Amino acid sequence: MGNGDVSHFADRTRTEFGEIDPFSAIIRTTQLPMIVTDPRRHDNPIVFANPAFLRMTGYERFEVTGRNCRFLQGPDTCPKAVARVREAIRAERAVEIDLLNYRKDGTTFYNALHLNPVHAKTGELQFFFAAQLDVTERYRLVRERETANAALREALAVKTTLIHEIDHRVKNNLQMIAAMIVLQSQRIADPATRASMMDTLQRVEALSTVHRRLHQSESVSRYDVADFVRDLIGDLVGASGRDDIAVRLDLVAVVIPAEKSVALALLLNEIVTNILKHAFAGDRPGTIAIRIARDDEIRIVVEDDGVGMPEDGAAKDSFGQSLMRTLARQLGARLAVERASNSGTRVILTMPAEASTTVSVRSP
Ligand SMILES: Nc1ncnc2c1ncn2[C@@H]1O[C@H](COP(=O)(O)OP(=O)(O)OP(=O)(O)O)[C@@H](O)[C@H]1O
Ligand SMILES: [Mg+2]
Known part of the structure; x- marks a missing residue:
């Protein structure tokens, strides 16, 4: 939609809705938290916050209007992320970033911030528009998955150790069997029977070699x-x-x-x-x-x-x-x-x- 289309749409809805500005009605009713700040005033204060923003942060309108957004930050907010936002504001650039923010009651939430500068036709910076979204649930799910993965990795490590231990014991038992065959064969006088026992000995030793390798191998499967x-x-x-x-x-x-x-x-x-x-x-x-x-x-x-x-x-x-x-x-x-x-x-x-x-x- 070009600018002409937007103003045409605005004119048409104004005729239909009387004095109600459809855009501000949308911003007021949307579930998407939004604010506007004025960089031409000292310390770039909030000049508008929609009801969704107030619901998300727990503040009253009068408590946020006129203040710089940094009151949402707290001790665990990542300083590097804050620096990136500050730099984008200084350079009058858009930025998308997740920040750990604090509600009025001190509880935290992850805020997916989309900050955009709005310039006048002359190129002069007018204000910043910021849409935000509470993405705490997404972070919780990621953390949950990481914890579950760590638990699985640990369980797998325990299983690997156990199987390696079993291979080690099987190898030791096979070596004992081999030793018994050697001892027993020494008492056998018949060369053919003795040779056949020696063949068995070699087969048992081959099995022992397999289990030694399985014991040493990184993968148990x-x-x-x-x-x-x-x-x-x-x-x-x-x-x-x-x-x-x-x-x-x-x-x-x-x-x-x-x-x-x-x-x-x-x-x-x-x-x-x-x-x-x-x-x-x-x-x-x-x-x-x-x-x-x-x-x-x-x-x-x-x-x-x-x-x-x-x-x-x-x-x-x-x-x-x-x-x-x-x-x-x-x-x-x-x-x-x-x-x-x-x-x-x-x-x-x-x-x-x-x-x-x-x-x-x-x-x-
Ligand atoms: N690499 C080889 N070179 C020459 N002859 C071989 C070779 N492999 C097997 N043979 C011949 O094949 C025959 C059969 O081998 P096979 O392994 O079946 O029996 P074996 O080795 O004689 O006895 P066993 O039952 O202890 O294995 C052997 O007796 C031998 O004559
Ligand atoms: Mg053979």
Whole structure:
């Protein structure tokens, strides 16, 4: 609406309403608190306050007229916010700001202030018009949400500590089981039974490694496969006492849900144990290469340059085979075993990525 439209509207309503000025009627009846101040008078006093403003602040009209607005401020009003208002007034600029104000009875409220200078056609400053709104409820809701969030964060921290403690205890119990297996196996004379107990020992130790990692990980619900691979390969090759087996890792950090960590760890344990047991049997030296990649799926490739799979393939009825099949099914993973170019064996594990996330970190 241009100025001409406004004066036309004013003329028309004056004819309809007689002497009642429609604009002042609106300002008097609106729920929006408004004041006008006169910067040409000493200390920029209020020259008009509408009833909504008086209701919001609890003052009578005669108590506010002729006074500078600063009587609304109190000890907890932010001095920086007040300075911004003062600066806007000095520069004859508009400002929008929330201020903590005080009512006549001393109670506080948050005031969303919209202050505008009004200039005459000549450019000279005439007065300031300020519309305001009590936004205390909004601040209360924000504070409530912050308190609720802090309580949730604390509850989550307690839960995380508890789960970490449980992982720690599970790891300790698994180490105790491992120690018992070692002691018991020392009393077994039959080499085959003893070797089979040693396999069980390694599986228990792989579980213990998972729980050590879960205990150390920041998140209790996510699990980094790359970290586990580093630990596992270090543990297994270290325990084999072989210094003629090199390890090459090309790992991208892939995070999977913690509940899948045990199955994946056991599966990787079987693959790596097979390499140590079969590919580099005797004193055959070699290299184990493990690569983790992720696109639509997670791909874990474990390759050795050992003796290669026997011509007739892996025995289908071994415990290792059936364990690997069960674990792969649990993970929804596919397992492929192929001959590697260097005459060794390549095992490719492909599993759905789900909501796992990748961080581009390459390990040496
Ligand atoms: N990386 C490998 N290199 C060479 N041969 C392998 C490799 N992995 C597996 N094999 C062969 O496949 C066979 C089957 O492996 P599998 O893990 O099923 O049984 P296992 O290791 O012999 O016994 P276990 O039940 O203790 O695992 C092995 O006996 C071995 O001949
Ligand atoms: Mg095996």
